Amino acid sequence: MDERGLIRSLVPLLGSAATADDCAAVRHGGEWLLLSTDMLHETTDFPIGMTDVEIGWMAAAVTLSDIAAMGARPLTLLLATGLDRPERLAGITEGALACCRAHGADLAGGDTDAHTELTIVSTGLGTAASPVRRSGARPGDLICVTGYLGGAQAALSGHDQYWRRLIEPVPRVAEGLALNAAGVTAMMDISDGLALSLHDMLAVNECGFAVDSARLPRPGGVPEDEGREFALYGGGDFELLFTIPAEHFPVVGVDATVIGAVVAERSVTVDGAPLPGRGYMHCWGSSPDQNPDFR
Ligand SMILES: Nc1ncnc2c1ncn2[C@@H]1O[C@H](COP(=O)(O)OP(=O)(O)O)[C@@H](O)[C@H]1O
Ligand SMILES: Cc1ncc(C[n+]2csc(CCOP(=O)(O)OP(=O)(O)O)c2C)c(N)n1
Ligand SMILES: [Mg+2]
Ligand SMILES: [Mg+2]
Ligand SMILES: [Mg+2]
Numbered sequence: 001m002d003e004r005g006l007i008r009s010l011v012p013l014l015g016s017a018a019t020a021d022d023c024a025a026v027r028h029g030g031e032w033l034l035l036s037t038d039m040l041h042e043t044t045d046f047p048i049g050m051t052d053v054e055i056g057w058m059a060a061a062v063t064l065s066d067i068a069a070m071g072a073r074p075l076t077l078l079l080a081t082g083l084d085r086p087e088r089l090a091g092i093t094e095g096a097l098a099c100c101r102a103h104g105a106d107l108a109g110g111d112t113d114a115h116t117e118l119t120i121v122s123t124g125l126g127t128a129a130s131p132v133r134r135s136g137a138r139p140g141d142l143i144c145v146t147g148y149l150g151g152a153q154a155a156l157s158g159h160d161q162y163w164r165r166l167i168e169p170v171p172r173v174a175e176g177l178a179l180n181a182a183g184v185t186a187m188m189d190i191s192d193g194l195a196l197s198l199h200d201m202l203a204v205n206e207c208g209f210a211v212d213s214a215r216l217p218r219p220g221g222v223p224e225d226e227g228r229e230f231a232l233y234g235g236g237d238f239e240l241l242f243t244i245p246a247e248h249f250p251v252v253g254v255d256a257t258v259i260g261a262v263v264a265e266r267s268v269t270v271d272g273a274p275l276p277g278r279g280y281m282h283c284w285g286s287s288p289d290q291n292p293d294f295r
């Protein structure tokens with residue numbers, strides 16, 4: 001059983017809206033509140049060599065990234081920390097606070113506990129007049145990504161020049177706001193790799209996604225075939241994936257690349273062939289290195 005299948009099994013209980021987007025969206029007065037929570041563990045999320053300050057930054061960044069993905073403005077974050085050693089709390093909090101401040105948010109509270117494996121849950125709140133959903137893509141729209149893809153996976157695969165990219169993800173908050181204002185039709189962040197994200201988009205849209213691999217912005221200095229793999233299937237980049245009518249692209253102030261087109265047929269393809277929904281996923285029942293879907 002993998003994470004996506006397990007989350008799908010909640011739909012009969014919670015309804016499809018609960019699992020359809022990067023954040024929960026709650027109407028409040030004349031605006032929307034956007035809420036996201038993410039759990040990170042030492043063994044699966046914090047590569048050996050990261051400092052506690054970097055760990056705190058990453059924990060805040062993954063949640064701010066989900067708020068950015070809705071085109072929302074982050075307001076505040078709560079950080080719940082299960083600590084294997086109490087002396088780690090100061091550094092973790094310092095890193096999370098730096099990431100919050102860099103993106104206009106507060107760190108307003110949290111929880112502290114003892115745990116055998118360092119485990120951090122960050123919960124964020126943002127606001128938007130009109131949030132962008134994962135649904136809303138229309139045939140003919142461009143498919144685009146901010147920045148470049150595959151850098152975090154390049155670092156995990158030994159390309160040390162990408163280490164900072166792996167351990168210090170930058171939530172695309174300003175870009176998310178600008179893209180919302182520019183009229184993107186659908187958006188999400190790429191936490192688990194482009195291929196898996198396109199399949200997540202497919203699940204909530206009535207159309208399909210055709211990607212041209214030659215257009216993928218890849219990590220420079222990595223052999224071409226490897227770079228293509230990392231860009232399609234590597235997790236941890238935290239760029240934004242969005243669809244936009246051609247007449248609204250490019251968006252001033254947003255570094256983004258067109259990688260394909262939204263099509264009527266309900267499938268995800270790369271260069272005309274089916275693109276497998278492979279990427280970074282949490283799994284049960286087999287160890288990560290036995291499971292080809294886990295990276
Ligand atoms: N245990 C759960 N109960 C309810 N909703 C969940 C649960 N786990 C995940 N979800 C929802 O499923 C969707 C996908 O989750 P996830 O893949 O973690 O998104 P993201 O990568 O943006 O954090 C989100 O809307 C999330 O809120
Ligand atoms: C061992 C390892 N692999 C990959 C990464 C890059 N990375 C950081 S967070 C993340 C994915 C996000 O984690 P997840 O728990 O799936 O959060 P969500 O998709 O819900 O945002 C990845 C792939 C990493 N930091 N460490
Ligand atoms: Mg997300
Ligand atoms: Mg999540
Ligand atoms: Mg994930």
